[in-house]
Amino acid sequence: MIKKHLILVLVFTLFFSCKKDYKTTKKLVKEKNKIDYVDPFIGTGGHGHTYPGATVPFGMLQVTPINGISKWDWCSGYHHSDSIAVGFSHLALSGTGIGDLADILFMPTNKEVDLSMASSSRDSLPYKSKYNHNNETATPGYYQLFLEDHDVNVELTTSKRTAYHKYTFKKDDTQSVVIDLGFAINWDTAIESAINIENDHTISGYRFSKGWARNQKVFFVAKFSKPITKHHMFVDGNKKGEQTSEGTKTSTQLFFDANNTQELLVKVSLSSVNIANAKDNMRDGGFEFDTIKKEAEADWEKALSIITVETPVDSLKTIFYTAMYHAQVAPVTFSDKNGAFRKENDSIVIAEGYTAYSTLSLWDTFRAEHPLLTLTAPEKVSDIINSMLAYYETKKILPVWTLYANETNTMTGYHSIPVIAEAYKKGIKGFDAEKAYEAMKNTMMQDERGLNHYKKHGYIPFSLLDESVTISLEFAYDDWCVAQMAKALGKDDDYNFFLNRSKAYRHLFDKETGFMRGKSVDGNSWNEPFDPKHSNHREHTDYTEGNAWQHSWFVPHAVEDLAQLHGGNDIFTQRLEQLFTESSEITGDNISADISGLIGQYAHGNEPSHHIAYMFNHANKPWRTQYWARQIMDTQYNTSPNGLSGNEDCGQMSAWYALSSIGLYPMNPASTKYEIGSPIFEKATLNLLGKKTFIIEAEGVSNENIYIQSATLNGEDFNQTSISHQQIIEGGRLHFVMGNTPNKNWGVD
The missing domain is CATH 2.70.98.10 (Beta-galactosidase; Chain A, domain 5)
Known part of the structure; x- marks a missing residue:
C-alpha cells in the first residue's frame, strides 16, 4: 500500500513537473522578441x-x-x-x-x-x-x-x-x-x-x-x-x-x-x-x-510590436516582421536636431513643431506604405505631410519623388495628393488642411509633366507624351483625391470640377479589346499596332515600366464603373482571371526589368499591380480576391535573400505583405477603407493609440483553409468586403471562420 502510494505521488509529481515545464517552454516561445524574427x-x-x-x-x-x-x-x-x-x-x-x-x-x-x-x-x-x-x-x-x-x-x-x-x-x-x-x-x-x-x-x-x-x-x-x-x-x-x-x-x-x-x-x-x-x-x-x-x-x-501576429509557423513570422521592419526604414529623418534642413535651392529652413523627412518614394508608397503608417505611426504622418508642404514652397508643386530634399521627378503622377487626402479623411491632425488643399489644387492645375495636355484633352494623347496611358490614369486618381479633400472642406465647386475630371479613364478604355490604350489627339483612333504584352522601358510607350495587361486596371476610385465599361461584372472578372492565368510572355526588344514576380501577366514585382487582386471584391466575387491574395503571398515572398519579387521601393513591397497577411488592403487609400482579403495568421493584434486594440482572428486558417466562411465584428454578423479605418481605430475584434472551399454568399451584394 505504501509502495502504491509512493508510485502515485511520483506520478503526480512528474505530471505537474512536466506541466510546469510545458508552461515555461510555452511562455519562452511566446515571449521571443519580435526583432529575433527579422x-x-x-x-x-x-x-x-x-x-x-x-x-x-x-x-x-x-x-x-x-x-x-x-x-x-x-x-x-x-x-x-x-x-x-x-x-x-x-x-x-x-x-x-x-x-x-x-x-x-x-x-x-x-x-x-x-x-x-x-x-x-x-x-x-x-x-x-x-x-x-x-x-x-x-x-x-x-x-x-x-x-x-x-x-x-x-x-x-x-x-x-x-x-x-x-x-x-x-x-x-x-x-x-x-x-x-x-x-x-x-x-x-x-x-x-x-x-x-x-x-x-x-x-x-x-x-x-x-x-x-x-x-x-x-x-x-x-x-x-x-x-x-x-x-x-x-x-x-x-x-x-x-x-x-x-x-x-x-x-x-x-x-x-x-x-x-x-x-x-x-x-x-x-x-x-x-x-x-x-x-x-x-x-x-x-x-x-x-x-x-x-x-x-x-x-x-517597440516599432515591430505595434502589430503582433500569432502562428505556429516561424517562417511566416520571419516574413511578416521583416516586412514590418522594411516598412519602417523610410521615409528618413532629414531635419537636424535644431530643426534645420537644406532644400534643393540651397535655402535653409526650420521644421518648427515637426520633424522633416526625405526619401519619399511616393509613386510606390502611397499604395500601402503610407496607409500602413496611418495605423502604425500616425504621429509620423503629419510630419511627412508638413515636409511635403515645405518642399512645395520651392516650386509651388507637391513632391513626386524627394531624395535628400531634391525633387527627382521620378515616376508618374503627383502622389503626395492621395497621401494628404487619406490622412485628412482619417482624422490625422497636425498640418494646415487649407494650406494642404491649396497645394493639392495648385499642383493639379499647373502645366508641367503632361498636365497641360491632360487639361486640354481630358487625357494625354499618345503622340504628345510617352507613358500617356499610365500618366492619364494616375492623374485621374489624383483628381479624385483632390475632389474628396474639397468635399471634406466644403468646397463644392472644386469637388464637382475634380470629380468630373477624375473620369479621364473613360477616354482611354477600348471596349473592343478590354484594355486602356493610347488615344490620338483627335480622340478618334488608338495607337497602333497594339500588343497588350509589349513592353518598352520608359520610351516610345504608353505604359510606365509595364504593359497594357498590368496598367489597364488602375481605376481604384471607380471599380464598379470600370466593370460596367467592360460590360458588367461577369466579363470584368473573367478578364481579371485571365490577367492571372495568361502566359507570362513579355514581348519587345527593350523589356522593362521592373516587370517581375509574374503570375500570368500580373507583375507583383512592380507597384501598378498591387491593388488588382482586391478588385474582385467590387464585382461580387470576393472569394477570388481571397484566392489570388493568398497565391501572391505564398509565391512572391520567402525567407531567402531573394525573398522579394521586385524592388522593395522604400517599404511598399513589404507594406503590401504586412497588411495583406492580416487580411486587409487599402485598394483605394483615400477612401479610408481596407479591402478584406485572406488573413494567414490565427490572430493579429493591432496596438493602437489610446491603448486601444483591434484584433483580427482567423479560426481554422491553414494552407488549405484560405476562404472566409463567415465573419463577425464585435460579436455581430459581418458580411461585407471592406472595413473602415474608423472602425479599426475604435478598437474591437474581427473574427473570421476559414474553410477550404469558397463561400460564394459571404460578402456578396
Whole structure:
C-alpha cells in the first residue's frame, strides 16, 4: 500500500513537473522578441535592392556595407551575390530602382595604402577586402562583417542621428581607417569635398555631389576613441601634407596607436546644413557601442510590436516582421536636431513643431506604405505631410519623388495628393488642411509633366507624351483625391470640377479589346499596332515600366464603373482571371526589368499591380480576391535573400505583405477603407493609440483553409468586403471562420 502510494505521488509529481515545464517552454516561445524574427538580408538578393546595414525606425542614418559596384542590382550599395567590400557608408536607399547616396565612406585596414591612384572600378581600390557570408550578421539596429584581407571585424550600430563603428583588429596589427569622399556608385558623382583634422580625436568635412539628387550637400563630423598618430591626405590623387584637404575628390588615411587595445571605436554624425549642425547632431557621451545597440534594438522592438501576429509557423513570422521592419526604414529623418534642413535651392529652413523627412518614394508608397503608417505611426504622418508642404514652397508643386530634399521627378503622377487626402479623411491632425488643399489644387492645375495636355484633352494623347496611358490614369486618381479633400472642406465647386475630371479613364478604355490604350489627339483612333504584352522601358510607350495587361486596371476610385465599361461584372472578372492565368510572355526588344514576380501577366514585382487582386471584391466575387491574395503571398515572398519579387521601393513591397497577411488592403487609400482579403495568421493584434486594440482572428486558417466562411465584428454578423479605418481605430475584434472551399454568399451584394 505504501509502495502504491509512493508510485502515485511520483506520478503526480512528474505530471505537474512536466506541466510546469510545458508552461515555461510555452511562455519562452511566446515571449521571443519580435526583432529575433527579422532578417535584414531578405531582399538583398534578386531585384529587392535592400541594404543589410544598421538603422533605427525612420532614422537619419543608414550605416551599411558597400560592395563598390555600379549596377542596377547594387542600387542600395550592396547585393547578396557579392563578396567584396570597399567600405561602410552612412546613407543608403532601401529597395529603389535608381542608385545614389553611399556617402561618407569609411574603411578600416591593417596596412598603409596608396590613395593617389585614380580608380575607374573597385578592382583598383587598394583598400577593398573579401568577406564571407558565414562571418556576417545583420539584425535590426546592428550589422557585423569580418574583412578577410584586413583581419578586421567591423560592427555597426546607430542612434537616430549618430552612427557608431567598432573595429576589432588583430593583436599588434596596424590600426588604420580610410575615408574616401571621392568614392561614388551608380548615378552619383562627387563635385566638391573636404576633410579637416580638427584635433587628434576629431575630423570633419563635407561632400557635395550630383546624381539622382542633383544638389546633395552632406556635412559630417567623426570622433575616434584613440588619438590619431599619423595621417596621409590626398586631393584629386595628389598627396598633401596639410591638416585640411579641399578639392573634387578628397581622401585620407588615419593611423592609430595599436598598443593599448585591439578595438577602435568611431562615431559619426551628418547634416545637410553645415558642420556645426553635424556636431550638434552628434549624441553626447563616449563610445558606448553596446548601449547604443541595445537602445536601437529596443526602438525596433517597440516599432515591430505595434502589430503582433500569432502562428505556429516561424517562417511566416520571419516574413511578416521583416516586412514590418522594411516598412519602417523610410521615409528618413532629414531635419537636424535644431530643426534645420537644406532644400534643393540651397535655402535653409526650420521644421518648427515637426520633424522633416526625405526619401519619399511616393509613386510606390502611397499604395500601402503610407496607409500602413496611418495605423502604425500616425504621429509620423503629419510630419511627412508638413515636409511635403515645405518642399512645395520651392516650386509651388507637391513632391513626386524627394531624395535628400531634391525633387527627382521620378515616376508618374503627383502622389503626395492621395497621401494628404487619406490622412485628412482619417482624422490625422497636425498640418494646415487649407494650406494642404491649396497645394493639392495648385499642383493639379499647373502645366508641367503632361498636365497641360491632360487639361486640354481630358487625357494625354499618345503622340504628345510617352507613358500617356499610365500618366492619364494616375492623374485621374489624383483628381479624385483632390475632389474628396474639397468635399471634406466644403468646397463644392472644386469637388464637382475634380470629380468630373477624375473620369479621364473613360477616354482611354477600348471596349473592343478590354484594355486602356493610347488615344490620338483627335480622340478618334488608338495607337497602333497594339500588343497588350509589349513592353518598352520608359520610351516610345504608353505604359510606365509595364504593359497594357498590368496598367489597364488602375481605376481604384471607380471599380464598379470600370466593370460596367467592360460590360458588367461577369466579363470584368473573367478578364481579371485571365490577367492571372495568361502566359507570362513579355514581348519587345527593350523589356522593362521592373516587370517581375509574374503570375500570368500580373507583375507583383512592380507597384501598378498591387491593388488588382482586391478588385474582385467590387464585382461580387470576393472569394477570388481571397484566392489570388493568398497565391501572391505564398509565391512572391520567402525567407531567402531573394525573398522579394521586385524592388522593395522604400517599404511598399513589404507594406503590401504586412497588411495583406492580416487580411486587409487599402485598394483605394483615400477612401479610408481596407479591402478584406485572406488573413494567414490565427490572430493579429493591432496596438493602437489610446491603448486601444483591434484584433483580427482567423479560426481554422491553414494552407488549405484560405476562404472566409463567415465573419463577425464585435460579436455581430459581418458580411461585407471592406472595413473602415474608423472602425479599426475604435478598437474591437474581427473574427473570421476559414474553410477550404469558397463561400460564394459571404460578402456578396
